[in-house]
Amino acid sequence: MLAIVFIIALLVVSSPASSSAIPQAHERRWSRPVVTIDNGPISGIHLESFDQDVFLGIPFAVPPTGENGLRFSNPVAYSESFPGTGHDGSAYSYSCPQYGPFAVGVGAPANQSEDCLTLNVVRPSGSFDENLPVLVWIYGGGYTAGATSDPVYNLSYIVQESANMGKPIIAVSMNYRTAIFGFIASQEVVDSGNSNLGLKDQRLALHWVKKHIGAFGGDCNKITIWGESAGAYSVGLQVLAYGGKQSGLFRGAIYESGTALATYQDIDHYQPLYDAIVNATDCSSSPNTLQCLRTLPYETIYNVSATYGFTPIIDGDFIPDWPSNLLETGQFDTDVANLIGANTDEGSATFFGWSGLNTDNEMISFLSNSTVTGLNISSGLAAQLVTAYSSDSLDGVPFGFVNEGINLTALGQLYRKSASIAGDLFIIAPRRYQCEVASYRGAKVYSYRFDQTPYIVPGFILGSLPLNPTHYSEISFVFGNPENLTDPYESYLGPSSNGNQALSSKMMRSWISFVAELDPNHDTLGETWPDYGYGPINMVFRDDGCYTEADDFRAIGIKLLNDHPKELLH
Known part of the structure; x- marks a missing residue:
């Protein structure tokens, strides 16, 4: 990302290291x-x-x-x-x-x-x-x-x-x-x-x-x-x-x-x-x-x-x-009222997903190596995780891709499983855990899943994978950046014809409504977004329509992660 630049149509002005003139x-x-x-x-x-x-x-x-x-x-x-x-x-x-x-x-x-x-x-x-x-x-x-x-x-x-x-x-x-x-x-x-x-x-x-x-x-x-x-x-x-x-x-x-x-x-x-x-x-x-x-x-x-x-x-x-x-x-x-969410394919980010794993035994050995992972996973817990997640080569992260001619196995025969575990471990399971705990303690909670393929994602996040709702993908939507700012690490919405700008407006309006009223519901959202305390529900953000879903996907694997915070996340 470029440090400080002039942008005529945006809120970006000169740094102390450059000219002090204002557009x-x-x-x-x-x-x-x-x-x-x-x-x-x-x-x-x-x-x-x-x-x-x-x-x-x-x-x-x-x-x-x-x-x-x-x-x-x-x-x-x-x-x-x-x-x-x-x-x-x-x-x-x-x-x-x-x-x-x-x-x-x-x-x-x-x-x-x-x-x-x-x-x-x-x-x-x-x-x-x-x-x-x-x-x-x-x-x-x-x-x-x-x-x-x-x-x-x-x-x-x-x-x-x-x-x-x-x-x-x-x-x-x-x-x-x-x-x-x-x-x-x-x-x-x-x-x-x-x-x-x-x-x-x-x-x-x-x-x-x-x-x-x-x-x-x-x-x-x-x-x-x-x-x-x-x-x-x-x-x-x-x-x-x-x-x-x-x-x-x-x-x-x-x-x-x-x-x-x-x-x-x-x-x-x-x-x-x-x-x-x-x-x-x-x-x-x-x-x-x-x-x-x-x-x-x-x-x-x-x-x-x-x-x-x-x-x-x-x-x-x-x-x-x-x-x-x-x-x-x-x-x-x-x-404090909470609005908490995650993106569908968090584990596809280069710094989350694990590549090069081809067999269940390799994955168990990797997960239980604390020197490599920085985690405290026993071989027994690692084996349970490997069993809890699908080994189907067409399943897992990125969840929306079946094949489409993309050779994901170049990242390891079990890449989609390892990336699924990684995304759940670092982002999605903790999101569910905090929603459950905060709701139980009486806090107001709204949960979401962002499921929209963005117009562009910085290469250092996505690597060689196809575009998918990975980590950071929602940023251009919640900030409403419509166009490229000449920055190679930029994330922006792209042309209005792709539907991203309409979805961006809905998301920004939910964030704004939450700031104003501690409730993300608004007239253009299309469906009522319920408090998590009335039942574990996510609002799903997509450009073809926002909708609610039960927050129970990958229940066995995510429960296994959330039942072992001391070994996994603290």
């Missing part, structure tokens, strides 16, 4: 919109084609850099007065440091910076009788990458749709630290109280929204958080944060292809990675290795940590226990 088509020639918060005035820009006011790159935390000693430290709220005449909100900030195929600006570190903890606000122009509900986006990217400046995450279309349907909302997006900068983990880190920094960045941004969104016309009591993939896992962890005891920041949560359950690790897993980085940076002789890492040049940390993957850990603080235990015992915010 003339979107300037408010008579004045710029101004909002004043405790820190001072914020000058935004007006997008004439959307009739929206946009405020970009607003700092919510003191830059957590090596220069000021706040690297690898809990975020500190930005409390200073804006310099000069106030904050210039006409451009996105830099992206946080990131790595891997999800990264924005890979190979272009100039577009990345430790000084990145900012957020953006998009609101419809005009006056309204009351404050507007607020939708807060948390990007995905495997906890290694992601940025609010990614053109795919342009919030203008969903805000425009909300105005068109008479339920206007305000949308917010936040940058948070990823990879080692956001999730460095070790005994030293936990003992110092500085674990899960990326999640705490998100939390501080939510406190900012709660405190300041009223100045933009938002209702601080009607906030919904929203994420996909690692962003959805983040949403789940925000609902579980501190055992659900520090709530009140939001009333709704939207999870796309992720829940509170994932392959989280504890300190023992990450300590060797931390020690390797300490040794590689000559910090091993320091009496305080974490402080030594804080003082190193940014480039040193960035380069030496590129091969090390850090993600959230069970720290006894922000995440006080394994999420499965927290859910099972009701230690989460049960007052």
Whole structure:
């Protein structure tokens, strides 16, 4: 994905590394919109084609850099007065440091910076009788990458749709630290109280929204958080944060292809990675290795940590226990309403599905190898899983493809079975588990299955497989991006003749209705979407008609997965 680009018809403007000019088509020639918060005035820009006011790159935390000693430290709220005449909100900030195929600006570190903890606000122009509900986006990217400046995450279309349907909302997006900068983990880190920094960045941004969104016309009591993939896992962890005891920041949560359950690790897993980085940076002789890492040049940390993957850990603080235990015992915010879903072929994503397996015995051996999978599956449980899923070469992921001349067995004779297990393990079974547990605890829950073949999916997600409703496929539909933004990793709807834009409108309207009323039903959906608590039902999204289904497919396999959270997902 390109880091920060000019797009004439979209909400994408220049980064601090490029020209500060604003596309003339979107300037408010008579004045710029101004909002004043405790820190001072914020000058935004007006997008004439959307009739929206946009405020970009607003700092919510003191830059957590090596220069000021706040690297690898809990975020500190930005409390200073804006310099000069106030904050210039006409451009996105830099992206946080990131790595891997999800990264924005890979190979272009100039577009990345430790000084990145900012957020953006998009609101419809005009006056309204009351404050507007607020939708807060948390990007995905495997906890290694992601940025609010990614053109795919342009919030203008969903805000425009909300105005068109008479339920206007305000949308917010936040940058948070990823990879080692956001999730460095070790005994030293936990003992110092500085674990899960990326999640705490998100939390501080939510406190900012709660405190300041009223100045933009938002209702601080009607906030919904929203994420996909690692962003959805983040949403789940925000609902579980501190055992659900520090709530009140939001009333709704939207999870796309992720829940509170994932392959989280504890300190023992990450300590060797931390020690390797300490040794590689000559910090091993320091009496305080974490402080030594804080003082190193940014480039040193960035380069030496590129091969090390850090993600959230069970720290006894922000995440006080394994999420499965927290859910099972009701230690989460049960007052939050939930919209939770997954895509039909989640397991076909290159980073989920397992290839090269040709026999049941090979699959059992693979699944029970914790060194390879990072899971704790016994050979007995692996054998049960292999038996529970179909071995029919024409069945499994991608579920909609029978043959069509595509040689899926090139990925292994049992690829479709292995991808089915992987998709259920990482995404679909946890989605069902969290729906069941949240409903049982009295929370409002709506569940969906996205079953539409998209117009395009980034190659690093799909690999050589045919187009199918894989991981990330719904993104262009919920953001309503109609066209290619010249980005090779882009996902967009394509021409209106393919039906995607009509389905996108239905999905956006469900998300908007949920933000506004905590109920995703609306006039154009076509069928009533029931609360999961009245019976396990999914809304299925397809361009040939949305419909409800019983959430009981692959019952034996998914129950087997959900009955063993300690061995599988935590």
